[in-house]
Amino acid sequence: MPAVSFQGVALQRLTTAFFFAALFAVFSTTGAIARPVVNLKLQADLVTHDDKGVEKLVPVVDSAGLKPGDVVRYIIVAGNSGSDAATHLVPQGKIPAGTAYEAGSASTSDALRVEFSLDGGKSWSVKPAVKVQAAGGLVEKLADPSSFTTLRWIGAQPLLPKTSETYTYQVRIK
């Protein structure tokens, strides 16, 4: 994961704490439910760099505009507020229209692998391929990452109760 400024880390930790506080509040009001409850939090940060090239993240709010060429990092935090572990957790992120996936930007530390889709999630592949017409006929070649529409993380470990995992990826505003 790219270096994150102190401000960005603090913001992330603060958000996680708030997330679990809210999660436990749900438990306290609904009683014991013997099943996992996974909640997702999506955050968008504008990726910038200072004069020295150090990356800085600026949260994107609705009122703030983006411009073509801006790089946005999406942060997905999956928290398990249930009493049982969530297994086969597969978080899924979208690459919105008007943006293009930044190749290699998807985090991989909390997943066995990252898969991409070119068709909105109908089919998946670690390395999506497309068929193109060549002199000898149709040949298969790796798809341009900018053509990805969706990505997902295939989890390796169950998400235990009262724990969370973070998944990130970046897009560029076309």
Next chain:
Amino acid sequence: MIHAKKEGHFITRSLTRTLLRLVAIGVVVLSFVFAAHTRAASAAAETPPNTTITNTASATYTDANNVSYTTNSNTVTTTVQNAPSLSLAGTAPQNVSPGEVVTDNYTVTNTGNATGAITLNTPSITAGGTLDDAWILNGAATGACSVATPCPLATLNTQAALTSATVGTAITIGLQYTVATTTTPGTVISTTLTGTITQPAINASVPAETSPTATASDTDTVKADARLDLFKSAAAPTSPTGLITYTIDGNDGGGFGADAVLSAGRVLGLTTPGVIAVLDKLPVAAGTGITQPALFAAPAVPALPANDTGTVYYSTSTDGLSAWSTVFNTNATYIALFVTTSNASGIVFPSAPAGSSGGGVAQTSSQFVFTFQTTQPAGNGVSDPGALKNIANSIIGGNPGAGGTPIIAPGVAVDTDYETTSTPSYPASTFGPTASNTTPSSGTTPPGGASNLVSTAAFAQQSALNGPLDNAAATGSYNGVVGVSNQNDFTAVGFVCSNGPATTVVGATPAVACNWPTTTPVAIPNTVANNGNGADTYNIYANAPAGYTVQMFAVSACPTTTPTVLPIAPYATGCTIGAAISGVSASGGSVTTTAATTIAAGNTFNYVAEYAPAAGTTPLPFVPVAFDTIAYGSAATVTAGVPTVGTDANETYNVIYPGGPLQVTKSQTIVTNCSGTPAPTLATAVCPGGTITYSLTYRNVAPAALATGGSGLGTEPAFALNGIVASGATVLDDGTLGTTNWGTTTFGIDAVVAPVLNGGTATYSPTSTLSTGTYPAKTQGPTKISVALPGTIQPGISGTISFQVTVI
């Protein structure tokens, strides 16, 4: 625009030129359009402003019972803003020329994410050019902001293409400036253009925004207009019959190719446009009596650049303005190489290859080499360096800086309406000077179109003549024996012995001397003539016979003599002797002038040779002493200081007759003797009453052959016999003078046998009555006779005066 000042034809030419450039530009434009479309495609994918981008994450998972669940995140939303961006690019560097109106083309492209308004700022330009504030939009030929009517920047910025520039659309902006006519070739002129684009506001969330300033520069290099660099050379002949070869190397030394222009043809009386016309006035040797060189043969048409055709023209006019013809004429006064082309592009004479460094500079690589040959001129001075001088002149077309005006050598005739096609014929009256420009071109500086000045000369044929004053070419035989030639010509002089009239006593021992003059030198003027075809330096070698010395002096103010003018004074008057020009020779030795004298062809130089006897020398009366001098030029062979007579070493003789020239010899004849027995020998003695005839034979001792009309005279003039021709001579016999006693031992000059006077007039004394009567009764007659001889006594001519006396 400068072009607007030209006549219609030029406007057409200029417009054509500009449009041609636009064609080239068009290629660039098209490529940009293509690129722009590519960008436009990506720009179309670029997210327009006010676009909302939303994102929601999701996840699936299962519980211990393998029940599947799906969950979604919150939704993140943002709005795309205006992102104006302007791309500004110059075009490839181009070559421009002084005075040219140049269009620098820039490509402006909206590279933002929405349509915007482009604003171009006032550009800047580096030294050498001046902005015209004339702009062309998208290379349009006509209309607002077009090639025909460029617009100011303020107007350009209001054009729809700029105020509503759509994303990805390339716009071509032509920025015009004028290159100063004084800008030196090699100068780099850069224009710099800046601009911004503003995308309008869409709503409160998406305000208007202006791009950063885009900047681009266009760099042009100033090069000289098409310029014909001519380098002319001449190879002098190596023999008297050799030819002079002239070679003209030509290059377009400018930065541009040359167009065909009417002027190049019009100067030859043609209506055919030509790329170049090289004119050369055939060299003429200055001076009178010169046989001028003639064109030897029709020269070959030189190899020319592809698609060019050369034709050689000849003119016999005096000024090169008319009478041009393709027919070879050996008497041509002008020759020209006219080059036309079949190249459709019009640019037919490419700019010079490397090495063309300017008119009058030898080229390492020529685009054509034109050679022609002439015969040698003949006459005085034609072999002098620079005797033949000339410059090749030219016209070359195609000069962007001057709107197509040809470069014309300064001396070449200029037609003020040189490109008017309607002129039906060659209007010589509208042309200026002839093609005889004499100002050479040097390096890259003006005058363009002219070659260097080349000089050459005929083969040097040096020749010296040396002879009597003002008659260096005289021929003769100085002693009447040697053959007549201009090596044996002579000047003969006599002088009055300083010890009295020359006397010869037969058998006298020692010989009677004729003392050398003591008050005036015996100095004989001679003349050296340069009979060659060029200036030369001359020395004079003087020789003295045994017992005599010689020294040479400068001389001035000598009279002009011709064969009809009789003798000048040999040494006393007539010339003014100046400083010595040689030392004094040893007795019987020789001496040479201490410094050479330069004499122009056909000119002469006078000098005198002064002679004197060495100590111990006794000049004998009437015994000629012959001296000689040899004048020689640079081509003469000189061995050990002695020149070998020949073409460039000519000899003349100065013959001195001491006591001469008139020698009188007296003889006697005993006509009758006494009657005594035995009678005296008649030949040796005489008795009283015997008669004696005295004969006074006078003779000009110079060889008879030298007399006027004499056999073997050659051209030697009689006047060369300075003091030799006896005029007004008087023969005197005084019977009482000195040891002569016939005046006292005879009855004087007898009338019985009248004196023979040979046409002279006799004067007698002390009485004019001749002796009469019969011995011994005779009267006393004159004891002295003086006979004035009539006319002149030419060399070799003699006569006798005789009279008879009777012994008392």
